[in-house]
Amino acid sequence: MNALALQKPASVSPIGFTVAPYPASQRLQVVTLSADTVKAFKSSCETYSVQAIEYKPFLRFALAEALDKITDYSLGAFLHATLRDRNTGGFLLEYEGQPVNTEEANQEGDFHVQLSTAISHICGIPNHDAMYGKFYARFTVENKDNSDSYLRQAHRRMELHNDGTFVNEQTDFVLMMKMAEENMDGGDSLLLHLDDWKDLNKFYHHPLAKQSIQWGAPPSKNVSTKVHHPVFIDEDVNGNPQLSYIDQFAEPQNRAQGLYLHAMGESLESEENCINVRVRVGSMLVVQNYMWLHGRDKFVAHEGLRRELLRQRGHFTR
């Protein structure tokens, strides 16, 4: 990591939350909401039930406003600055008093939907999730799965990738929240910042870096059209590379493209700067999607294995 990454990510004085770098990467900011902030936000949540925010999109912004106001708007300012700063671009959001067992996790299910909705609407606006038909997806990973992608398959590593590769919507950020977890051993989130990828320049300056690739999705994604874009999409406002890559859904049309993508996958999977992040129940990871790759480490098989996750993908609005 370069020295710039060690600078304070945003000159905002936090009110009602604390900030500390994640031990394995100074880039990732750990944001912890105080117990008082959570208490005040929970009373706002009484007005905006999960059903209400599903039915009325504008209430999602009311939730975001309620949380941001409790922090005197310092939370919104910090999260915006963090996501846009190339040296950081991601945070792990936690709060004081997170569930410590399954019973507590189940009790807080609605609150976790509300909290993630507030955060996503502070960061921007979620895209419609075609797989689940809502602005968020909530799904369970269990010991057995017969799906057509690695998303819900427990016993294998889900390789590093960016989201939104096979849709035409801008996917500036990805939010991944842990809703519940039982009998899990392993399964950490995996993250790699583009600037920590040692082979970045080798692939970025390759003749195929900007050549259009075809992308398609398996039937479960409910996206039938093909999209075409290069793996290195347009640079960010400062001219830095941005990646839109996923191994499973690339449909190379010739051997050169196939070999380029294969080599990229091999390089990413052997990158030692990839970090493991333990996401506790009630925590959420939010990353700028085109500067961070994400994945999931494999689990240890267990009959009673169960993990519930919530996902939102969206774009910036300012």
Ligand SMILES: [Fe+2]
């Ligand atoms: Fe993903």
